[in-house]
Amino acid sequence: MAEQNRPALAAGIRHFAFHDGGAPVLGGVDVAFAPGTLTAILGTSGSGKSTLGRLLAGWLPPGVSGSLAGYLELAGTRLEFSGSGADPRIDPAQWGRHVGFVPQDPAAVLSTVKATVAEELVFGLENAGADRAAMQAAVEHMSGLLGLRELLERDPSRLSGGQLRRLAIGCAIITRPHVLVMDEPFASLDAAGAAELAALVRNLVQEGTAVVILSQAAEQPLLDADTWIVLADGTVRASGTPAELKAAGKVPDALCRGASQAAPGAGVSRVRVGAVPALELRDVSFGYQPEASRPGSGPFRRRQQSPASRDGRPDVLQNVNLAVHPGQIVALTGPNGAGKSTLLRHLNGLLRPGSGSVLVGGADISGVPVGVTAASVGVLFQHPRDQLFERTVQREVAFGLDRIFPRDEVGERAQAALAAVNLAAAAGEHPAELSASRQRLLALATVLARRPSVLALDEPTVALDGAGLQLLDSAVRSAAEEGAAVVLVTHDLVYARTAAHRILALEGGRLTER
Amino acid sequence: MRVHPLTGLAVAGSTAVITTAAASLPLSLAVVAAALGVSGVTGTLRRLLPAAAAVLVPLAMSLLMVHGLAFPEGSTVLAAWGPARITSEGLAFAAERASLLSAVVLVLLAWSFTVSIPDLVAVLSSRGVRGRLGFVAASTLTLLPAIADRAVRIRQAQESRGLVVRRGLLHKVAAFRLQAVPLVLSLVDDAGTRAAALEARGFSSTGPRTNYRVVPDPAGQRLLRAVLVLAAAAAVAARLWPAGTGG
Structure with missing residues (x-):
C-alpha cells in the first residue's frame, strides 16, 4: 500500500537559477506525482512552467544547466541538491527511462539521423537494446494509438506541425516510462488529434503512468485531471482538484481561454466587398516532389506537375479558389497535414503554384520576388523559431522596415508594434530568451509593423496564454478595421468562430465552407 | 539495387587509392568524369559542386603557383619574369596533380553525398x-x-x-x-x-544497442568489397615495388 502511495516523481525546489547570473526562475515549488494520476501544471507565459517541466524530465540537469537548491525524487530515490559542486549528478539517460518528456517544440526530440517515422519512434528502444520483434510490435501499437500508421515510412523532417507532435509523444511513451511530462501537448493538434490524445492520456493513467501536462490554459481535456497546480512567477500559487480551485476562485482569468462568447463574426470589421480582392487564389494546384530517402535535403522542394503526383499521392492543393476582401478575416481549418501551411506559403510566393495563380491587390505575383510581395503580404510562420533571427527584440521588429518606410520612422514604428503586443519593455532582450508565448507575439509584431494589406497567420493562437490571446485578437481586429485582409490557419475553432467572417476547411486538397 | 554503405565506401576508397597510385592524367580525368556522372544521376550534383569547389579551387591554384611558376626540371619556357618562369612541363605537372587531387576529392565527396545516412x-x-x-x-x-x-x-x-x-x-x-x-x-x-x-532518449547509454533498420548485405557486394580492397592493395604494391628496387 505504501508502495502505491509513494510518488513516481516529486520535487521540492527552494530555488533554481540558470548559470547566467539571473534571478531564480523557480522557488517555493513542492510537487509530487503519484502513479496513475493526471496532474495539470497551469501557468501563464513566463510563469516558469516549461523550466519546471524540463527540470522534472532531466532535460535541465541541476549543476550542468543551472543551480538547484532542493530535492528531486524519482522512484523512491531522493537526490538532495544544495547548489554546490558536491551535488549529485543526474544521468539523463537513466532519468529518461523513468520520465518521458514531450517539449513544447516537438521538432527538438528528432534525432536527425533517422530516415523514417518508424525508425525515429524506436530510437529510444534501440538505445535500450530491445530486440527487433519487440520494436516492430511497439511501432505497430504506437502508430495505431497516435494515428501515425499512414506516416511510418515518411521522412520525420517533412511532417506537419501536428503530425510532428504526435510523433514526439510516441517517442516519449514508446519506452513505457513511469512518468510522462508533456509541455503544451494539445497545441497545433486538430480536433481528432486532441480527442485521441485525451483518450491516450486516460489510458496511460489507467495503466499506472503519472501524467503531467504543462499548459497555459485550462483546456477541456484537463478538466478530468486529478490535480491542478497553478504556477505564477516561478512559484506554486495554488493546488488542488479542479473543482476545489474553481470554487475557491484560485484559477486566474488569464488561464481560461476562449472566454469570449461573442457570436461568429461579431464585432469584426466591415468587409469592403466590391473592391478588388486584397488576395485571390485562382485554380491553385500544388504537390511536393516524391520524398528522397536522404534526410535533411530541404523541406520545400516542389513539383510542377498537376494534378496527380508521380508517386501516386494526390496534390496537396487541388484547384483552390479563394478571394479575401479588405477588412475580411478568413479562418482556415482542417486536419493535421492537410496542407494549410503549404497554402499559406503561397500567399507571399515562398511556394509557387504548380498551376493557377495568386493575385495580391489584383496583380499576379508569379515572377515577383518574395521580398517585393512582402511589402503587401505579411506571413506569421507556424514556428516562431523559423521567423526570428536577430540579436535583439528591437532589431527583430525593425528588420526590413527601412525598405518600406522612411528611415526616421523605423524606430518609432518598431516601438509601436512592440507596444501593441506588450513587448516594449523587452526591446533589448534576445528573442531566443523569451518565453514561447512572447516569441509568438514578437513574431506577430514583426508582421504588424509592416502594415501589410494581407495578413497570413499560421496557428497564431498556439502557445499564447489568455493575455496573449487578447493581444492577438485586438491586433488582428484592428488590422482588419484598417482594411487588411486576414487569412488565419488555426485549429482553435473557438477563436476562429469569434474572430472570423468566414471559416473554410481544407481537406483532400480542396477548400469547403464550414 | 540498394548499395550497402560499406560497398560504396569501398568503391570510393579503392578508386581514390588506385588513382593516386597510378598517377595518370587520363585515369584521373576519367575518375573525375565518373564521379560527376554518378553525382548527376543520383541528383546530388548541385550540392557536390560547391563543396568540391571550396576544397579544390584553392588547392589547384596553389599547385599552379608552385609548379607552374617554379618547376626546376622544366625546359620549355613559355614566359619568364625574373626568377619566375612558366614552363610547359611545370604546367603539365600541375595539371596532373590537380586532376589527381580532383579525382580523389570528388570520388569521396560523391560517396558522402549519395550514401544513405540512416543505413550508414x-x-x-x-x-x-x-x-x-x-x-x-x-x-x-x-x-x-x-x-x-x-x-x-x-x-x-x-x-x-x-x-x-x-x-x-x-x-x-x-x-x-x-x-x-x-x-x-x-x-x-x-x-x-x-x-x-x-x-x-538513452543515446549515451553504455549497454548493448540494437537496430530497427535492416541493411541488406548481399554476398555479391561482400565479394566486390574484398576484390576492391585487394585491388587497392595491389595498386599500392605495384607503385612501391619499382620504387623499392630502384626502378
Whole structure:
C-alpha cells in the first residue's frame, strides 16, 4: 500500500537559477506525482512552467544547466541538491527511462539521423537494446494509438506541425516510462488529434503512468485531471482538484481561454466587398516532389506537375479558389497535414503554384520576388523559431522596415508594434530568451509593423496564454478595421468562430465552407 | 539495387587509392568524369559542386603557383619574369596533380553525398561502433545539408520581411552575409536542445544497442568489397615495388 502511495516523481525546489547570473526562475515549488494520476501544471507565459517541466524530465540537469537548491525524487530515490559542486549528478539517460518528456517544440526530440517515422519512434528502444520483434510490435501499437500508421515510412523532417507532435509523444511513451511530462501537448493538434490524445492520456493513467501536462490554459481535456497546480512567477500559487480551485476562485482569468462568447463574426470589421480582392487564389494546384530517402535535403522542394503526383499521392492543393476582401478575416481549418501551411506559403510566393495563380491587390505575383510581395503580404510562420533571427527584440521588429518606410520612422514604428503586443519593455532582450508565448507575439509584431494589406497567420493562437490571446485578437481586429485582409490557419475553432467572417476547411486538397 | 554503405565506401576508397597510385592524367580525368556522372544521376550534383569547389579551387591554384611558376626540371619556357618562369612541363605537372587531387576529392565527396545516412548509422552500430561515434560520423555528413536547410529557413524569414534576393552569385553572397550570424546562433542553440533530447532518449547509454533498420548485405557486394580492397592493395604494391628496387 505504501508502495502505491509513494510518488513516481516529486520535487521540492527552494530555488533554481540558470548559470547566467539571473534571478531564480523557480522557488517555493513542492510537487509530487503519484502513479496513475493526471496532474495539470497551469501557468501563464513566463510563469516558469516549461523550466519546471524540463527540470522534472532531466532535460535541465541541476549543476550542468543551472543551480538547484532542493530535492528531486524519482522512484523512491531522493537526490538532495544544495547548489554546490558536491551535488549529485543526474544521468539523463537513466532519468529518461523513468520520465518521458514531450517539449513544447516537438521538432527538438528528432534525432536527425533517422530516415523514417518508424525508425525515429524506436530510437529510444534501440538505445535500450530491445530486440527487433519487440520494436516492430511497439511501432505497430504506437502508430495505431497516435494515428501515425499512414506516416511510418515518411521522412520525420517533412511532417506537419501536428503530425510532428504526435510523433514526439510516441517517442516519449514508446519506452513505457513511469512518468510522462508533456509541455503544451494539445497545441497545433486538430480536433481528432486532441480527442485521441485525451483518450491516450486516460489510458496511460489507467495503466499506472503519472501524467503531467504543462499548459497555459485550462483546456477541456484537463478538466478530468486529478490535480491542478497553478504556477505564477516561478512559484506554486495554488493546488488542488479542479473543482476545489474553481470554487475557491484560485484559477486566474488569464488561464481560461476562449472566454469570449461573442457570436461568429461579431464585432469584426466591415468587409469592403466590391473592391478588388486584397488576395485571390485562382485554380491553385500544388504537390511536393516524391520524398528522397536522404534526410535533411530541404523541406520545400516542389513539383510542377498537376494534378496527380508521380508517386501516386494526390496534390496537396487541388484547384483552390479563394478571394479575401479588405477588412475580411478568413479562418482556415482542417486536419493535421492537410496542407494549410503549404497554402499559406503561397500567399507571399515562398511556394509557387504548380498551376493557377495568386493575385495580391489584383496583380499576379508569379515572377515577383518574395521580398517585393512582402511589402503587401505579411506571413506569421507556424514556428516562431523559423521567423526570428536577430540579436535583439528591437532589431527583430525593425528588420526590413527601412525598405518600406522612411528611415526616421523605423524606430518609432518598431516601438509601436512592440507596444501593441506588450513587448516594449523587452526591446533589448534576445528573442531566443523569451518565453514561447512572447516569441509568438514578437513574431506577430514583426508582421504588424509592416502594415501589410494581407495578413497570413499560421496557428497564431498556439502557445499564447489568455493575455496573449487578447493581444492577438485586438491586433488582428484592428488590422482588419484598417482594411487588411486576414487569412488565419488555426485549429482553435473557438477563436476562429469569434474572430472570423468566414471559416473554410481544407481537406483532400480542396477548400469547403464550414 | 540498394548499395550497402560499406560497398560504396569501398568503391570510393579503392578508386581514390588506385588513382593516386597510378598517377595518370587520363585515369584521373576519367575518375573525375565518373564521379560527376554518378553525382548527376543520383541528383546530388548541385550540392557536390560547391563543396568540391571550396576544397579544390584553392588547392589547384596553389599547385599552379608552385609548379607552374617554379618547376626546376622544366625546359620549355613559355614566359619568364625574373626568377619566375612558366614552363610547359611545370604546367603539365600541375595539371596532373590537380586532376589527381580532383579525382580523389570528388570520388569521396560523391560517396558522402549519395550514401544513405540512416543505413550508414545502422551499419556502423551493428559493426560495434559506439552509438556516439556513429552519430558523429553521420552528423559530419548531415551537417552541410542541415546548415543549408536552416540557412534557407532564415532566408525565407528575411524575404518574408522584404529582403529581395536577386538572381546571380554576387546577390546571393550579399544576401548570405545577412544570414550568417543568425545561422551560427541558431545552430548553437539547436545543438544544446538536441543534445538534451538525445541524452534523455538513452543515446549515451553504455549497454548493448540494437537496430530497427535492416541493411541488406548481399554476398555479391561482400565479394566486390574484398576484390576492391585487394585491388587497392595491389595498386599500392605495384607503385612501391619499382620504387623499392630502384626502378
